[in-house]
Amino acid sequence: MPAEYSEELALALRVVHAASVLTKSVLRSLQNSVSAETKADDSPVTIADFAAQAIIISALHAVYPADAFLGEESADQLREDEGLADRVWQLVQQAQISDVQHVQQRENGHASLIFPATKEEMLDAIDRGTNAQLKGRVWVMDPVDGTATFMTGNQYAVCLCLLVDGVQQVAAIGCPNLRLDPKNPVNLKVHEELVDETGFGVLLSAIRDEGAHVRSILSHGLGEPSKLDFRSNAGGNDDKDLDFIESTLGKTSLSQAEHKTVAEALGAKWPGTVIWSQQMKYIALTLGATDVMLRLPLDKSRYTHVWDHAGGQLLFTEVGGIIKDINGGSIDFSHGRRILGDKNYGMIATQPEVFDKVNEAVKAVLARRT
Known part of the structure; x- marks a missing residue:
């Protein structure tokens, strides 16, 4: 019998995968050349934040329209800066094309994720993350946790958690720069400089009282899960x-x-x-x-x-x-x-x-x- 929240976890894995690949692709397009001094309202790291939050919320809202969302970003800057909004919209469209291609390559019957159909829908999706109340079902996210080290090509995380009345029930966190073999996740070191240069890192996930797992992030999906054994x-x-x-x-x-x-x-x-x-x-x-x-x-x-x-x-x-x-x-x-x-x-x-x-x-x- 599937665990409670197994469907929520399955969707969370897909959207965090999509956001992880998106953010890593932005990072690679920069060739790690962006520095802390370049961070501004129209910086590439800001674009990655906005685009990732837009696709996460849009895909979740399409399946769970009654749920609330809490994210770090609002769309205020994008509504005031058309050029910035256009750049974020381009990333969202690229992510949608990539998801459709990945679904066509897989044989598991998954439908495509629902991404914003217009730039205005993208802005509305981002603004759904401005929720201030954490009652009921609330999806909490940080599309790029570790902005400073993301900008230098070091460690960062793409984070998603389902809270139900303030209690953590589902977690999915992508670590696109973490170099780790999911089949042997022991005796390792986590270091800013130990970066997965060729792949997309790993994704850790959990359902409350069901343990935690780690998977490889692949360009087209996720690897097989390995359960993390505390001992x-x-x-x-x-x-x-x-x-x-x-x-x-x-x-x-x-x-x-x-x-x-x-x-x-x-x-x-x-x-x-x-x-x-x-x-x-x-x-x-x-x-x-x-x-x-x-x-x-x-x-x-x-x-x-x-x-x-x-x-x-x-x-x-x-x-x-x-x-x-x-x-x-x-x-x-x-x-x-x-x-x-x-x-x-x-x-x-x-x-x-x-x-x-x-x-x-x-x-x-x-x-x-x-």
């Missing part, structure tokens, strides 16, 4: 072996000095793995490439966005990972676009066998605050 993916059990994953040093408002103090209190090198994309951090944890992720804000006024965490957290917990806020609470996705510090103050995400000792170290470090 084979788990990192080291000794404190000295703990790998703390961190954002680019100095590029975050989180308290990296306290992150370092926690790691050193446990005898671990800091930082262990450095990855910019927040969702790619969850991917690294899920694959057992790292052991601990801390998010220690300086105060409760700091917030983070739902699309930076929804989906990635489900993947990690489905392989046995533990994610709590600093006070031991579960992360609440039901309060709108932001995860607020007064609801969930910070986060601790670890492999299960080390959660208690990391939690104790965090509390000891925070107790020193004046």
Whole structure:
């Protein structure tokens, strides 16, 4: 008997595949020449964001018209800049042609995804992602998580998660630059520079309480799924072996000095793995490439966005990972676009066998605050 939400997952896999191939194609067309200084309203990375959000929402809305959507982008910029809108529309049309060709090559009876038929429909699809309420069924997405590293040809993620009354039920996250053999996803390293130069990376997925899987992203579809076994993916059990994953040093408002103090209190090198994309951090944890992720804000006024965490957290917990806020609470996705510090103050995400000792170290470090 198919698992609940199996149909939603099947569609999520298809749309994340399409968006992953689209974004990787944009990246390759640039030949990795775009830099952070070139990012502007009409930059190629912005075009990839808009186009990917448009095709994801359009395809999902066609099948689930009563569902709501939450994405990072709105179409305001496109409505004010016809040239920018035209460039995004060209990408959407190219993605539609590619999907039709892929369906014709397959023999599995899949119909083509429903993409916007006009530029105006594209704009309307993007704007469906401006939902502010997370009640009922809501598809949360981040078409390009890790904008800065996308622009330099490093790691980024194409993220989609179905929330039902604020609870993560389905996750599909494409990692188009992640070099990984899905048949042997153990003892690997996740690094900004370890890029899949010839392929389209991998896609990780999960249904709540059904485990997590990884597949190759192919130009015409997806490879066979491999189930992720936490026991084979788990990192080291000794404190000295703990790998703390961190954002680019100095590029975050989180308290990296306290992150370092926690790691050193446990005898671990800091930082262990450095990855910019927040969702790619969850991917690294899920694959057992790292052991601990801390998010220690300086105060409760700091917030983070739902699309930076929804989906990635489900993947990690489905392989046995533990994610709590600093006070031991579960992360609440039901309060709108932001995860607020007064609801969930910070986060601790670890492999299960080390959660208690990391939690104790965090509390000891925070107790020193004046």
